[in-house]
Amino acid sequence: MPKFIELPFHDWLVDIRRALHQIPELCYQEKKTAAKICETLDSLGVDYQKNIGKTGIVVRLKANEKGPTIAYRADMDALPLTEANNVPYKSKHDGLMHACGHDGHVTIALGIIRWLKDQEWQTKGCGEILFFFQPAEEGGAGARAILDTGFFDRDPIKAIFAGHMNPELPVGDIELIYGTAHAATNTIRIKIKGKGGHGAEPHHCIDPIVAGTHLVNQFQTITSRTLDPLDSAVLTIGEFHAGTAENIIPEEAYLNGTLRTHSPEVRKKAVSRIENMTKSLEAAFAVTTTLENIEGYPTHVNDAGVVDHIKCCATDILGPNSIKIGRPSMGAEDFSYFCQKWPGAMVGFGCHDPAKGFEFALHSPFFDMDERVLDVSVDLMGRTMIKFINQTTASK
Numbered sequence: 001m002p003k004f005i006e007l008p009f010h011d012w013l014v015d016i017r018r019a020l021h022q023i024p025e026l027c028y029q030e031k032k033t034a035a036k037i038c039e040t041l042d043s044l045g046v047d048y049q050k051n052i053g054k055t056g057i058v059v060r061l062k063a064n065e066k067g068p069t070i071a072y073r074a075d076m077d078a079l080p081l082t083e084a085n086n087v088p089y090k091s092k093h094d095g096l097m098h099a100c101g102h103d104g105h106v107t108i109a110l111g112i113i114r115w116l117k118d119q120e121w122q123t124k125g126c127g128e129i130l131f132f133f134q135p136a137e138e139g140g141a142g143a144r145a146i147l148d149t150g151f152f153d154r155d156p157i158k159a160i161f162a163g164h165m166n167p168e169l170p171v172g173d174i175e176l177i178y179g180t181a182h183a184a185t186n187t188i189r190i191k192i193k194g195k196g197g198h199g200a201e202p203h204h205c206i207d208p209i210v211a212g213t214h215l216v217n218q219f220q221t222i223t224s225r226t227l228d229p230l231d232s233a234v235l236t237i238g239e240f241h242a243g244t245a246e247n248i249i250p251e252e253a254y255l256n257g258t259l260r261t262h263s264p265e266v267r268k269k270a271v272s273r274i275e276n277m278t279k280s281l282e283a284a285f286a287v288t289t290t291l292e293n294i295e296g297y298p299t300h301v302n303d304a305g306v307v308d309h310i311k312c313c314a315t316d317i318l319g320p321n322s323i324k325i326g327r328p329s330m331g332a333e334d335f336s337y338f339c340q341k342w343p344g345a346m347v348g349f350g351c352h353d354p355a356k357g358f359e360f361a362l363h364s365p366f367f368d369m370d371e372r373v374l375d376v377s378v379d380l381m382g383r384t385m386i387k388f389i390n391q392t393t394a395s396k
């Protein structure tokens, strides 16, 4: 049975989350969201820097006594999706929705700050905690935008923590993943240029559709015949555009796809095969090809020591049966940039309750969370971070 924790400021958390839920904003446009964060920090009497990485906000919470520095990250952006839930706090922004739970993530970070204030951590504790409210997780690499400012290059961050809603688990349960947790992404854009003409006279034409279909089929052999079966990779060609009528051989065909991999070596090998196979169409079909390979997020790798620490704390706080050790996913997460720089780990916060209708996946227009997840996550992450600082101090 999962454990529920109710904080004395539960209603405050719910109010913030619902206010944010009504004002979802896309990558780097999180102005109202940033304003709400600033307003809340002002009410708590907490200083912050704003417009970091465009719309991000960073809080430096220092205890009086010196000690190690750690960090917590929350993402702020929403998705281009029309909310299908009929709730009083439904999105007021047409066509936009917090369907990935980032409204909850921001609320949890603000909640931890309030929790630390209530605990009088700054007078009783030691060290420093940075809170990154980052923009643009959903494809805009907001984490990198924050790091690229260079403002945090000299912060000796011992560990960075983050959490993400996990609608596959009930409130009170968490998911932890050792090592690789999310995939690296590459966007592949291919243009195949042939020679258009009459559908009845293929011998006078060069058909880019036939060449393209061969390419899509050849790509299926990359994961099945080129890569080690024990390595994970996915190549999906999600778009294939060509032609205007049934009796016209078109001039061009366009293929767009996504490559997901779990290691730099596999990523490199797969990209090289994609390049070679695309080029080989020129000899085989007399087409010309252009290929654009756009590198997306790197692999997200959790630090085993930080995961161990969270597991140990969660065992005390939530009970050993509440911890699920998960497997890596082929999804992507730009927390990866922080984890490349500092040892870090992300926790999956169980937030479902099918009995109450909270049973839909992330990115679904029906996604919603059991708001008790806010209390559990604030308490868990607050205690976990304090303990990390104290243990790091003690082991010096």
Ligand SMILES: [Zn+2]
Pocket: 100, 138, 362, 363
């Ligand atoms: Zn998402």
Ligand SMILES: [Zn+2]
Pocket: 100, 101, 102, 137, 164
């Ligand atoms: Zn997300």
